[in-house]
Amino acid sequence: MAQFLLETVWLVPCYALIGGLLAVPWSPGIIRKTGPRPAGYVNLVMTFLAFVHSAIALQATWNQPAQEVFIPWLSTAGLDLTIALDISSVSVGALVVITGLNLLAQIYAIGYMEMDWGWGRFYSLLGLFEAGLCALALCNNLFFSYVILEVLTLGTYLLVGLWFSQPLVVSGARDAFLTKRVGDLFLLMGVLALWPLAGTWSYPELAKWAATANVNPTTMALVGLALIAGPMGKCAQFPLHLWLDEAMEGPVPSTILRNSVVVASGAWVLIKLQPVLSISPIVSSAMVAIGVVTALGASLIAIAQIDLKRCQSYSVSAYMGLVFIAVGVQQYETALLLVLTHAISAALLVMSTGGIIWNSITQDVTQLGGLWTRRPISAIAFIVGTLGLIGFPPLGSFWA
Structure with missing residues (x-):
């Protein structure tokens, strides 16, 4: 059974996509009689199936070599666009994290957004997000x-702008979209420029090419800088960091995914490209510099904030700065562990914060206090999430 689920693990993104599509009829103006709640339940069931599928498949990957699945798509004029999928413990483990956190976010949203008029649309977009991340x-x-990163950029714009009748929400969604577009444009330049140099876009083949590549240093530096521009925007790194702060205007349940796994999407691509980026010392130094500036600067800005959600947004940027430093010094295993451990801790912090805001009707840190005596469960969750981020043993970030 486990082996069969492993061989079909590439179907996991389809669960979320089907759930998102099934939720569309409950968007405003299509189905009214039942109310929007079935949209949430349909998505919840599909995400649960995806989580169970990937969790069982993960057990079958232990001590097994990575497998590749090829899905032919387009081959013309010397250009072969075959969809290549990596089936390994790392990739399937990432599926477990993504589907597990999305399952928790959807359960959380059922209570948090109980009376929200955009329920059906919200769950449809969550399904799109989960499918893209998987x-x-x-x-x-x-x-x-x-291509998938572009879909996630669109999903960010739509989710942040869910409450489009509020001016701050509209401006936050617009700024998030435009800021990411800057990084995506340079990333596209790097992707296209890499093809004539390496003759491939496959990550394993790029790693083999990078081991023996003999490329003009200036050319490789320009291509490498273009390739890191996209992850800079996704991971909210300086100077493309302000969008994450403004995206906090969106619903808290969507922030759970955005602060945990969506920002890590850029870091995931960065880690995959690490052999190519390490060819140029200029690019490696640039990644370390960007990571240091963002980690220190975002930490100082977070300390100065009085809005609870903005504090967390800058802490996410600071943590992703550590990932950039790790990739810059060619410690990709450390970077990968940082990404996965941060996702769980950040999600717990956002959920705890949402509960505090929902009950206290304020996000002003100066007006919050006495949490331990009034809501001990929220306090415990908040403390555990914080310890998970600061490397407290035996939690995940300690091992990273």
Whole structure:
């Protein structure tokens, strides 16, 4: 059974996509008689199936070599666009994290957004998000990774702008979209420029090419800088960091995914590209510099904030700065562990914060206090999430 689920694990993104599509009829103006709640339940069931599928498949990957699945798509004029999927413990483990956190976010949203008029649309977009993230985790091709990142950029815009009748929400969604577009444009330049140099977009083949590549240093530096621009925008790194702060205007349940796994999508591509980026010392130094500036700067800004959600947004940027430093010094295993451990801790912090805001009707840190005596469960969750981020043993970030 486990082996069969492993061989079909590439279907996991389809669960979320089907759930998102099934939720569309409950969007405003299509189905009214039942109310929007079935949209949430349909998505919840499909996400649960995806989580169970990937969790059982993960057990079958232990001590097994990575497998590749190829899905032919387009071959013309010397250009072969075959969808390559990586089936390994790392990629399937990422599926478990993504589907598990999305399952928790959807359960959380049932209570948090109980009376919200955009329920059906919200769950449809969550399904799109989960499908894109799962596909990115499995994707073993740079070109298709770029396409998926574009879908996630669109999903960010739509989710942040869910409450489009509020001016701050509209401006936050717009700024998030435009800021990411800047990084995506340079990333596209790098992706296209890499093809004539390496002749492939497959990550394993790019790693083999990078081991023996003899490329003009200036050319490689420019291509490498373009390739890291996209992850800079996704991971909210300086100077493309302000969008994450403004995206906090969106619903808290969507922030659970955005602060945990969506920002990590850029880091995931960065880790995959690490052999190529390490060819140029200039690019490696640039990644370390960007990571240091963002980690220190975002930490100082977070300390100065009085809005609870903005504090967390800058802490996410600071943590992703550590990932950039790890990739810059060619410690990709450390970077990968940082990404996975941060996702769980950040999600717990956002959920705890949402509960505090929902009950206290304020996000002002100066007006919050006495949490331990009034809501001990929220306090315990908040403390555990914080310890998970600061490397407290035996939690995940300590091992990273």
